[in-house]
Amino acid sequence: MSALELRSLQKRYGDVVALRDVDLTVRRGEVFGFLGPNGAGKSTTIDIVLDYVRPTDGSARVFGHDAQEEGERVRERVGALPDMRLFGHLTARQHVQFVADAKGSDDDPVALLERVGLGRVVDFTADGFSTGMGQRLKLAMALVGDPDLLVLDEPSAGLDPNGAREMRRIVREENARGATVFFSSHILEQVEAVCDRVGILSDGEVVAEDSIDDLREATGARSSFVVTVDDLSEVALAAVRDVAGVAEATVDGTSVTVTCPDDRKAAVVDAVRTDGATVLDIDSEDASLERLFATYTGGR
Numbered sequence: 001m002s003a004l005e006l007r008s009l010q011k012r013y014g015d016v017v018a019l020r021d022v023d024l025t026v027r028r029g030e031v032f033g034f035l036g037p038n039g040a041g042k043s044t045t046i047d048i049v050l051d052y053v054r055p056t057d058g059s060a061r062v063f064g065h066d067a068q069e070e071g072e073r074v075r076e077r078v079g080a081l082p083d084m085r086l087f088g089h090l091t092a093r094q095h096v097q098f099v100a101d102a103k104g105s106d107d108d109p110v111a112l113l114e115r116v117g118l119g120r121v122v123d124f125t126a127d128g129f130s131t132g133m134g135q136r137l138k139l140a141m142a143l144v145g146d147p148d149l150l151v152l153d154e155p156s157a158g159l160d161p162n163g164a165r166e167m168r169r170i171v172r173e174e175n176a177r178g179a180t181v182f183f184s185s186h187i188l189e190q191v192e193a194v195c196d197r198v199g200i201l202s203d204g205e206v207v208a209e210d211s212i213d214d215l216r217e218a219t220g221a222r223s224s225f226v227v228t229v230d231d232l233s234e235v236a237l238a239a240v241r242d243v244a245g246v247a248e249a250t251v252d253g254t255s256v257t258v259t260c261p262d263d264r265k266a267a268v269v270d271a272v273r274t275d276g277a278t279v280l281d282i283d284s285e286d287a288s289l290e291r292l293f294a295t296y297t298g299g300r
């Protein structure tokens, strides 16, 4: 049984067709990235999965349960972001406790808040929180009760690069625990860094569903480059792999082939010199993920 199955999903708002015909399968245990330009229909799809919005036609099933007919059963197994708005007069701890009570979970709110980097503000009210802090708090709420499926709509919105990196770490940890993760984003490098597979939504339809590597191969697009140094140490290699956006770094002698977004290349070159190595050559064989994305969405 799949974690999430969308079949012929359609949604019209009056004359506006938000979803034309969405078919998508998210397998159990995978991290699935839901990509698409603004207005493609990502939030509408997620709202249907969470039963905030009813489809005009078609169905959404979560672990075999119909999202509309068996909303209760679905919600027991799902953690979602953003699921609730924040209440300015409540503390971070009270927000998380509220969700724990609603879900009948005995999770410790403080432990969850520490996990998302809010350990020092557990008793602060949300009205003083920045956008990024609010996003972290919502993530802590989504993690309550170890959900089997995490549904994250633009989880990195409002987060600085550190916050975005921590978000990726938590996605990986949740996945390692056994959770399936479904998240939408238009930040391609974020998706590439953590996802097993992606679905690309364009104009209310899924135009591609595959691993990014296979999509690349299918379109002939690649975004790798090779840096050759005089001496490649483990420290330098670890630093390269730590650069945000680096999806892959493979070694051949003193050359390292790195897959990353174009705008991270300078950071990769800096990282490879961490241990004092001298760069001998840089060979770029380029076609970025952005171009891959544009190939499928017609540049929208």
Ligand SMILES: Nc1ncnc2c1ncn2[C@@H]1O[C@H](COP(=O)(O)OP(=O)(O)OP(=O)(O)O)[C@@H](O)[C@H]1O
Pocket (backbone or CB within 6 Å): 013, 016, 017, 018, 036, 037, 038, 039, 040, 041, 042, 043, 044, 045, 186
């Ligand atoms: N309540 C609504 N009433 C009318 N039109 C709507 C409504 N909600 C969404 N739409 C329209 O449906 C389409 C899909 O919107 P949706 O928010 O799902 O896209 P999205 O991919 O999440 O975009 P973004 O990345 O900008 O959040 C858009 O054309 C949007 O204007």
